[in-house]
Amino acid sequence: MGIGEDVFFLYIDEILTWLVRGSLDMDCISIRRTNYLKYKQLPPLPSIIRGRFEPLKWMEDPNRRVDYYDPYIPVEISTNSEMIEGIAGSAGRIEGTVRVLSHPEEGSQLLPGEILVTSTTNVGWTPIFPKAAAIITDIGAPLSHAAIVARELGIPAVVGCGNATTRMKTGDKVIVDGGQGIVLIR
Structure with a gap:
């Protein structure tokens, strides 16, 4: 043609x-x-969407969640802006520098010892995990890909944070407590 x-x-x-x-x-x-x-x-869209969804308007919301979207439920904003709560994915406590990635193809940007922050992971992310000091995801549970692989590699992980990718940026200093399921922003 x-x-x-x-x-x-x-x-x-x-x-x-x-x-x-x-x-x-x-x-x-x-x-x-x-x-x-x-x-x-656009960043990865929520895995659960209820109601009318306008992706460009959603992307502009600094308090957006990537695990679910429901326009009828008010967004809960943590009064403690220094802490992100999630689900304990893999035990361990570590302090380090954040690297926010959207796709596994960006894995070369992750420096050894940095903390990987992403919306969710799948098997395509697995080769990147050994370089990470810890894993933080917006979407996940104790049996999610990120939690299982992190446990196998002995890397602390906090999963299911909801909006970690919007509350943190590359270069932030954090403490990840995978046993308690919390991330403290320094």
């Missing part, structure tokens, strides 16, 4: 029409590419 990767911004009926007629309105490609890039910048 001579349009390279842009073919992925076309619908099948547009491709078939183009093959028959030999012409195509190329304006739709740039509009769709712009929308794709805008939505690609």
Whole structure:
């Protein structure tokens, strides 16, 4: 077709029409590419969504949760901005520097001894874990991927924090207490 990767911004009926007629309105490609890039910048969406969900508006909320979204339940903001509570995933206590990552492809940014903070993990994250001093996730439970792998490697982990990725940023100093399920921001 001579349009390279842009073919992925076309619908099948547009491709078939183009093959028959030999012409195509190329304006739709740039509009769709712009929308794709805008939505690609979104953080991982909540695993549970109840009600009308507007992702761009949700992303702007500094107190957003990534584990669930329900517009009818008021957001609880901790009065203790220095502590994040989650679920004890793997015992151990360590102090270190945070590295917030969105995707396992960013794993090369994690320096040995840093504390990995992400929304959730799966098997794609496993090769990154040995470099981490501790793991913190927004979504998770005692039997989640992050908790199980952290226990196997002896790395402290606090999972199911809800909004750790929005409350912490790369470079923050924290104390992770995996046995108590808390993170103290220094």
